[in-house]
Amino acid sequence: MLDFFFLTRFDYTLMVVSIGAALLGAISGALGTYAVLRRQSLLGDTISHAALPGIAIAFMLTGSKTPLILVLGAAIAGWIATLFVVGIVRLTRIKYDSALGIVLSTFFGFGLVLLSWIQHQGNANQAGLDTFIFGQAATLLQRDVLTIGILGGLALLITSILWKELKLLVFDEGFAASIGLPTRLLDIVLTSLLVIAIVIGLQAVGAVLMSAMLVAPAVAARQWTNRLNLMVILAGCFGAFSGVVGTFISSSATAIPTGPTIILCVTFMVVFSMALAPNRGLLWNSIKQSRNRHSLKLATSSLVKSTSVNNRIEENDNRKY
Amino acid sequence: MITENINLLTAIIAIVTASACALPGVFLVLRRMTLMSDAISHAILPGIVLAFFLTHSVSSPLLIVAATATGILTVVFVELLQKTKLVKEDAAIGLTFPALFSIGVILISRYSKNIHLDIDAVLLGELAYAPLNQLDINGREIGPVALYVMGFMFVLNVTFILVFYKELKLVTFDASLAATLGFAPTLIHYGLMALVSMTTVGAFDAVGSILVVALIVGPPATAYLMTDSLTRMLILSVIIGSINALSGYWLSIFLNVSIAGTIASVTLLVFVLVFLIVPNRGLVSIARRHIRQKWEFAQTMLVIHLFNHEGLPEAQEESEIAHLHEHLRWEPSFALRVVKNALNNRYVLQEASQLMLTERGRAKAQRALVQ
Known part of the structure; x- marks a missing residue:
C-alpha cells in the first residue's frame, strides 16, 4: 500500500514537471522564433540574467516566494535591462554586443549582491531563491505550472492577435512604419512577450540555460520551413517535445539535472535538423552540390566537344579558301 | 593583523x-x-x-x-x-x-x-x-x-x-x-x-x-x-x-555582501557615471550642446529677420519686439528670451520697443546668409 502510494506520488510529480517543461518549451520555442528572426538571440540571455535583481527585490519587498510575485519582479528587471541596452546603443557609440555584455553581467552581479544581503538577514524563507540562477525543474509545483500556463497562454494569445503586425515588424520594419503601424509600440509589445517567456522559465531551467530554450527550438524549426506560421508552430512543438523527453531522461537516472538535459535534447534536435532538413540541411546541400557539379561537368564536356567540332569545321572552311 | x-x-x-x-x-x-x-x-x-x-x-x-x-x-x-x-x-x-x-x-x-x-x-x-x-x-x-x-x-x-x-x-x-x-x-x-x-x-x-x-x-x-x-x-x-575592483571590494566589506557582485555593480555605476559626465560624448555635454545650438540658431534667425527688412518701409513693423512671435512663429516667452540673449551678445540694440541691428549682428546675419 505504502509502495503504491510512493509510486503514484512519484508519477504525479513527474507528470507535473513534464507538463511544466512541455508548456515552457512550447511557449519559449514559439516566442523565441521572433527573437531569432530579428537576430536578438542573445537579448534573451541578457534578460534572463538581468532578471535576478528583480527576483531579489520582489522577495525583499513582499517576503513571499509566490511565483507570480517573483515573476513580476523578474519581468520588471528584465524590462529595465532591455531599456538600458536600447539606451546605451542609441546614446553612445557602444555597440549592441557590448551593451548586452555589460547589462547582463552587471545586473546579474547586482542580483548576487542582493541575494547575499538577503542571506545575511537570516530570513529562513529565503532558501531556494537561488534556484533562479541554475534552475530546478524537479521542484516545479502545480502552482508554478499554472503560472507558466496562464502567463504563457496570454503571451501566445497576444502573438496570435497581433500576428500580421508582428510578422511585418520582423521582416520589414521600414515598410511597417511607412504604412502607419506603430512600430515602436509593436517593438515594445514583442520585447515584453519575450520577457514573459523568459521569466516564467527561469525557475525551471535557470538564467544560464534559458537563452537556449529560446534560440534552439527556433533554429531547429527554421531549417524545415520558410513560412513564419509553420516555424512558430514547429518551434513550439520542438520545445515541448524536448521538454518532455528531457524530463523523462533525467528522471530515469539518478543525479541527472533536468534543465541541462532538456537543453541537450533541444540541441540534438538542432543538429539533427541542420543535418537532415530538406532544401536547407547540410546533407541535402552536399547532394545538391555534387549533383550540380556533375551536371556542370556534363554540360562543359558537351560544350567543349561541340566547340571543338565547330572549330574543326571552321578550320576546314578556312583551308578551303 | x-x-x-x-x-x-x-x-x-x-x-x-x-x-x-x-x-x-x-x-x-x-x-x-x-x-x-x-x-x-x-x-x-x-x-x-x-x-x-x-x-x-x-x-x-x-x-x-x-x-x-x-x-x-x-x-x-x-x-x-x-x-x-x-x-x-x-x-x-x-x-x-x-x-x-x-x-x-x-x-x-x-x-x-x-x-x-x-x-x-x-x-x-x-x-x-x-x-x-x-x-x-x-x-x-x-x-x-x-x-x-x-x-x-x-x-x-x-x-x-x-x-x-x-x-x-x-x-x-x-x-x-x-x-x-x-x-x-x-x-x-x-x-x-x-x-x-x-x-x-x-x-x-x-x-x-x-x-x-x-x-x-x-x-x-x-x-x-x-x-x-x-x-x-x-x-x-x-x-x-x-x-x-578596489572600490567594489571595499564597498562589499562595508555592506557585508558578495564581493564579485559588488564589483560588477560598481562597474555599471562607473559606466553610467562616465557616460553622463565625460566631455564631448557624455549625455550632459550632448544636452548642453543641443541647448546651445537651439539658442544660437534662434538668434541667427532673429538677426537674419531684422537684416532682411532693414531700411525697407515695413522695417518699423517687423522689428517690433511684440510682433516677433507672429513673424518668426515663436512663442512670446521664447521670443523674449531670444531677444534678451541677442541683446546680451550685442547683436541687437533696443530703442523703445524696436530692435536695431548692431554692426556685429549685421555681420552675423551676412555670414549666416552666405553660408
Whole structure:
C-alpha cells in the first residue's frame, strides 16, 4: 500500500514537471522564433540574467516566494535591462554586443549582491531563491505550472492577435512604419512577450540555460520551413517535445539535472535538423552540390566537344579558301 | 593583523584580476565580439570538469590547459555553425555555450559526489576565499595561487599586446587590409581567443564565470566612451578596472555582501557615471550642446529677420519686439528670451520697443546668409 502510494506520488510529480517543461518549451520555442528572426538571440540571455535583481527585490519587498510575485519582479528587471541596452546603443557609440555584455553581467552581479544581503538577514524563507540562477525543474509545483500556463497562454494569445503586425515588424520594419503601424509600440509589445517567456522559465531551467530554450527550438524549426506560421508552430512543438523527453531522461537516472538535459535534447534536435532538413540541411546541400557539379561537368564536356567540332569545321572552311 | 593582511591580499587579487581581464576585453569590444567572452566563460565548464576528474585537483595547471582548449573549441564551433549559413552569428553563440555548459553541469552532478567542485563555485566564484588557497612549494606557503595565476595572465596579456600591437590594431580596425598585407588575421584572432579563454579560466576561480564578463567588457566599454586612441583605451581600461575592483571590494566589506557582485555593480555605476559626465560624448555635454545650438540658431534667425527688412518701409513693423512671435512663429516667452540673449551678445540694440541691428549682428546675419 505504502509502495503504491510512493509510486503514484512519484508519477504525479513527474507528470507535473513534464507538463511544466512541455508548456515552457512550447511557449519559449514559439516566442523565441521572433527573437531569432530579428537576430536578438542573445537579448534573451541578457534578460534572463538581468532578471535576478528583480527576483531579489520582489522577495525583499513582499517576503513571499509566490511565483507570480517573483515573476513580476523578474519581468520588471528584465524590462529595465532591455531599456538600458536600447539606451546605451542609441546614446553612445557602444555597440549592441557590448551593451548586452555589460547589462547582463552587471545586473546579474547586482542580483548576487542582493541575494547575499538577503542571506545575511537570516530570513529562513529565503532558501531556494537561488534556484533562479541554475534552475530546478524537479521542484516545479502545480502552482508554478499554472503560472507558466496562464502567463504563457496570454503571451501566445497576444502573438496570435497581433500576428500580421508582428510578422511585418520582423521582416520589414521600414515598410511597417511607412504604412502607419506603430512600430515602436509593436517593438515594445514583442520585447515584453519575450520577457514573459523568459521569466516564467527561469525557475525551471535557470538564467544560464534559458537563452537556449529560446534560440534552439527556433533554429531547429527554421531549417524545415520558410513560412513564419509553420516555424512558430514547429518551434513550439520542438520545445515541448524536448521538454518532455528531457524530463523523462533525467528522471530515469539518478543525479541527472533536468534543465541541462532538456537543453541537450533541444540541441540534438538542432543538429539533427541542420543535418537532415530538406532544401536547407547540410546533407541535402552536399547532394545538391555534387549533383550540380556533375551536371556542370556534363554540360562543359558537351560544350567543349561541340566547340571543338565547330572549330574543326571552321578550320576546314578556312583551308578551303 | 592577519585579517588586515587578508583584506589587502584580496584587494590586490581583485585589482590584478580586473587588470588582466580588461586588456583582451578592449579588443573584444572594438571587434564587436564581447559575447564571445560570455560564451567562452560558460562553455569552458566541461573542460574544467574533465581535467578535474583526471587530476583531482582544483589548482592543477592542466585545468587551465583543458579550459583554454575548450574555449578555443567554442570559438571554432561558433564559427563552423556560422559557416554553414544555416544560423546567424548571435544564434550560433546562443546555441553553442548552453549546450557545452549543460554537458558540464551534467558531468558535475553525475560524477562528483565526493569531490568539492560545485556549480555555485564555478559560476559565482568567491573572492573572499582566494587568498586562503596558498601556493605551496616545498612546504612553504609563498602567497595565494590566484595572485600568481592572474599576475602571470596580466604579464602574458601585456606581452602579447606589446609584441603584436601593430597586428592587433590592423586586424581590429581593418581585417581585410590585414589579410591583403599578409598579417594572418586568423592567427591573431585565435591568439586573442586563446588569451580570452586563459584569462577567463584564471579569473573564474575568483569571480565566477558570469562576472568575468563584467570585468572583460565593463572597463573597456567605459574607456571607449572617453578616448579615440587605442593605446589610451588600453591604459584607461586597466585603470578603470582597478578602480572598479578596489572600490567594489571595499564597498562589499562595508555592506557585508558578495564581493564579485559588488564589483560588477560598481562597474555599471562607473559606466553610467562616465557616460553622463565625460566631455564631448557624455549625455550632459550632448544636452548642453543641443541647448546651445537651439539658442544660437534662434538668434541667427532673429538677426537674419531684422537684416532682411532693414531700411525697407515695413522695417518699423517687423522689428517690433511684440510682433516677433507672429513673424518668426515663436512663442512670446521664447521670443523674449531670444531677444534678451541677442541683446546680451550685442547683436541687437533696443530703442523703445524696436530692435536695431548692431554692426556685429549685421555681420552675423551676412555670414549666416552666405553660408
